[in-house]
Amino acid sequence: MKQAPRQWYERLSNFLLSKGYARDAVDKTLFIRKHTSDVILVQVYVDDIIFGSNNNSICEEFVAAMQGEFEMSMMGELTYFLGLQAKQFKHGTFLSQSKYCFHLLKKFKI
Numbered sequence: 102m103k104q105a106p107r108q109w110y111e112r113l114s115n116f117l118l119s120k121g122y123a124r125d126a127v128d129k130t131l132f133i134r135k136h137t138s139d140v141i142l143v144q145v146y147v148d149d150i151i152f153g154s155n156n157n158s159i160c161e162e163f164v165a166a167m168q169g170e171f172e173m174s175m176m177g178e179l180t181y182f183l184g185l186q187a188k189q190f191k192h193g194t195f196l197s198q199s200k201y202c203f204h205l206l207k208k209f210k211i
Contacts, residue, residue: 106147106148109148110130110145113145113171114132116170116171117132117143118132120134120166121134122134122141122143128144130144130145130146131143131144131145132144132145134159136159138155139154139155139156139159140154140155141153141154141156141159141160141163142154143163146182146183149182150167150173151179151182153179181200184198184200184201185197185198185201186198186199186200186201
């Protein structure tokens with residue numbers, strides 16, 4: 102089963118590439134699809150996927166395509182990922198590591 106994560110990533114990558122996504126040149130776990138002024142970014146981390154777009158209907162299409170191909174659940178709006186807290190507002194997103202820092206301070210009794 103050591104190969105399971107690699108096989109999963111390979112299957113997911115092939116699916117995204119077949120749907121017109123391009124793998125980022127620097128971060129191989131970031132997939133991007135652009136169409137005119139619309140863009141969607143898909144970030145993969147092990148078995149977690151975060152995505153976002155400047156067009157809500159593109160996000161809905163992505164979810165439908167993914168659920169049609171894979172068994173997956175939607176966890177809702179991003180609030181915490183890899184030590185980053187995300188707070189989404191109408192005009193942008195605020196990222197913070199305060200929760201992660203608090204955890205470190207507590208862990209080391211500072």
